[in-house]
Amino acid sequence: MKEPSTSVGSPPVPAFLMKLWALLEDPSNSDVITWSWNGQNFCILDEQRFSKEILPKYFKHNNLSSFIRQLNMYGFRKVMSLESGLLKSDHGSCIEFQHPFFKKGKAELLENIKRKMSTVKSEDPHLTQEDLQKVVTELKDMKEVQSDMDTKLENMRR
Amino acid sequence: MKEPSTSVGSPPVPAFLMKLWALLEDPSNSDVITWSWNGQNFCILDEQRFSKEILPKYFKHNNLSSFIRQLNMYGFRKVMSLESGLLKSDHGSCIEFQHPFFKKGKAELLENIKRKMSTVKSEDPHLTQEDLQKVVTELKDMKEVQSDMDTKLENMRR
Amino acid sequence: MKEPSTSVGSPPVPAFLMKLWALLEDPSNSDVITWSWNGQNFCILDEQRFSKEILPKYFKHNNLSSFIRQLNMYGFRKVMSLESGLLKSDHGSCIEFQHPFFKKGKAELLENIKRKMSTVKSEDPHLTQEDLQKVVTELKDMKEVQSDMDTKLENMRR
DNA sequence: GCCGTTCTAGAATATTCGAAG
DNA sequence: GCTTCGAATATTCTAGAACGG
Numbered sequence: 001m002k003e004p005s006t007s008v009g010s011p012p013v014p015a016f017l018m019k020l021w022a023l024l025e026d027p028s029n030s031d032v033i034t035w036s037w038n039g040q041n042f043c044i045l046d047e048q049r050f051s052k053e054i055l056p057k058y059f060k061h062n063n064l065s066s067f068i069r070q071l072n073m074y075g076f077r078k079v080m081s082l083e084s085g086l087l088k089s090d091h092g093s094c095i096e097f098q099h100p101f102f103k104k105g106k107a108e109l110l111e112n113i114k115r116k117m118s119t120v121k122s123e124d125p126h127l128t129q130e131d132l133q134k135v136v137t138e139l140k141d142m143k144e145v146q147s148d149m150d151t152k153l154e155n156m157r158r
Numbered sequence: 159m160k161e162p163s164t165s166v167g168s169p170p171v172p173a174f175l176m177k178l179w180a181l182l183e184d185p186s187n188s189d190v191i192t193w194s195w196n197g198q199n200f201c202i203l204d205e206q207r208f209s210k211e212i213l214p215k216y217f218k219h220n221n222l223s224s225f226i227r228q229l230n231m232y233g234f235r236k237v238m239s240l241e242s243g244l245l246k247s248d249h250g251s252c253i254e255f256q257h258p259f260f261k262k263g264k265a266e267l268l269e270n271i272k273r274k275m276s277t278v279k280s281e282d283p284h285l286t287q288e289d290l291q292k293v294v295t296e297l298k299d300m301k302e303v304q305s306d307m308d309t310k311l312e313n314m315r316r
Numbered sequence: 317m318k319e320p321s322t323s324v325g326s327p328p329v330p331a332f333l334m335k336l337w338a339l340l341e342d343p344s345n346s347d348v349i350t351w352s353w354n355g356q357n358f359c360i361l362d363e364q365r366f367s368k369e370i371l372p373k374y375f376k377h378n379n380l381s382s383f384i385r386q387l388n389m390y391g392f393r394k395v396m397s398l399e400s401g402l403l404k405s406d407h408g409s410c411i412e413f414q415h416p417f418f419k420k421g422k423a424e425l426l427e428n429i430k431r432k433m434s435t436v437k438s439e440d441p442h443l444t445q446e447d448l449q450k451v452v453t454e455l456k457d458m459k460e461v462q463s464d465m466d467t468k469l470e471n472m473r474r
Numbered sequence: 475g476c477c478g479t480t481c482t483a484g485a486a487t488a489t490t491c492g493a494a495g
Numbered sequence: 496g497c498t499t500c501g502a503a504t505a506t507t508c509t510a511g512a513a514c515g516g
Binding site for chain 4: 014059066118
Binding site: 173218226227230231235236238274276 | 497498499500501502505506507
């Protein structure tokens with residue numbers, strides 16, 4: 001079995017991805033979370049047991065939302081099955097995720113998965129309130145000028 | 159049978175269209191909703207059973223009007239055929255809809271169907287900046303006019 | 317007990333708030349979700365039962381995340397209590413939320429809770445299209461004044 | 475600095491209601 | 496009467512932001 005490595009020479013695979021991989025490789029978890037039938041996606045079969053039993057064994061929390069935040073951070077996308085739209089029974093709480101470089105048996109692809117950068121926003125030159133305030137100030141100045149001019153005109157007419 | 163896909167590389171087909179397609183492909187629904195004879199349109203044969211039995215299995219509601227709102231949102235138009243207009247006496251009301259890219263057996267056309275944009279003012283980001291630029295330009299023009307007028311006034315006073 | 321009303325003359329209270337209120341007023345839910353000891357906040361005592369048993373009875377879903385999204389949309393904020401901050405043992409995850417106009421016994425305050433508008437990214441909440449429209453209107457008025465003034469000037473020159 | 479956890483918000487589609495044409 | 500559409504809220508999925516390790 002090929003295992004993901006953090007050896008020298010290759011960029012290290014973040015802990016989250018290593019844990020996610022280990023989690024799916026452990027057969028004792030397979031009734032709660034497992035690879036999809038074709039190994040292309042993975043599926044959380046029992047949301048409740050996953051968050052309360054599995055998560056704390058691998059992470060510092062037991063919140064599914066935190067786990068999903070990490071998945072999105074690494075570029076995973078939710079797979080929308082037709083069943084997911086139904087409200088009916090509760091046996092269909094299958095949460096499925098996918099990533100182009102996260103495939104069963106392809107541990108060597110893991111290093112291609114990159115965490116999204118923490119956007120240190122470079123101050124978009126978009127429209128700020130300052131810009132609008134400048135315009136408003138100019139308008140006010142122009143109004144004064146117009147008022148002065150109108151006064152002058154009336155004076156001249158007389 | 160060709161199935162609609164939401165694979166990577168192609169823009170995903172919205173859930174509504176996928177469900178509508180699945181709905182029509184399921185033979186167990188064919189006595190309630192089905193493709194028209196030539197596969198160009200689809201027809202709701204039994205309005206009551208459709209809304210109360212079929213809809214809640216695919217959507218989070220059981221209202222025909224909500225279903226039709228979605229159809230219109232995606233550009234479907236009601237077909238006013240002679241049959242449906244005249245022979246509605248007792249063989250049920252046949253509600254027929256049509257879309258140029260929604261044809262039986264042509265799942266690959268689905269991705270051409272576009273949802274109409276919500277007319278909310280979400281275009282504020284760039285629209286505002288463009289409009290602000292227009293205002294700024296107008297302000298500049300008005301300043302020139304005011305300067306000219308003020309010059310005229312001073313000339314007249316002398 | 318005072319109940320929230322959607323009577324004529326007062327702006328209607330959105331369905332979400334009415335349901336949240338009803339949910340908390342129903343004693344049969346009190347072991348899953350209830351007002352805090354002083355009635356200032358409310359607390360979800362059993363996350364699992366709340367999402368799978370309570371939510372689908374009031375909403376069209378059973379996802380806690382969707383419920384929380386609505387809470388934030390209406391301005392509710394999570395309360396970080398000491399208990400919930402600790403990586404506690406197992407005495408249950410208490411999720412507590414608060415809103416200045418959502419207090420036990422004060423149904424008349426509900427109409428003050430406003431949903432956030434579905435708009436834009438700018439962190440300037442005051443920069444709206446309305447503001448720009450005001451400026452544009454002012455500009456138009458000023459143009460008329462200027463035109464009048466210019467006419468007067470030409471008349472005087474002759 | 476990068477990563478992990480949490481809370482909140484953005485963005486797109488979905489559902490409802492009622493008015494426009 | 497009837498089809499289509501506007502607008503508000505609702506639901507879902509993803510991202511922003513703050514903070515700590």
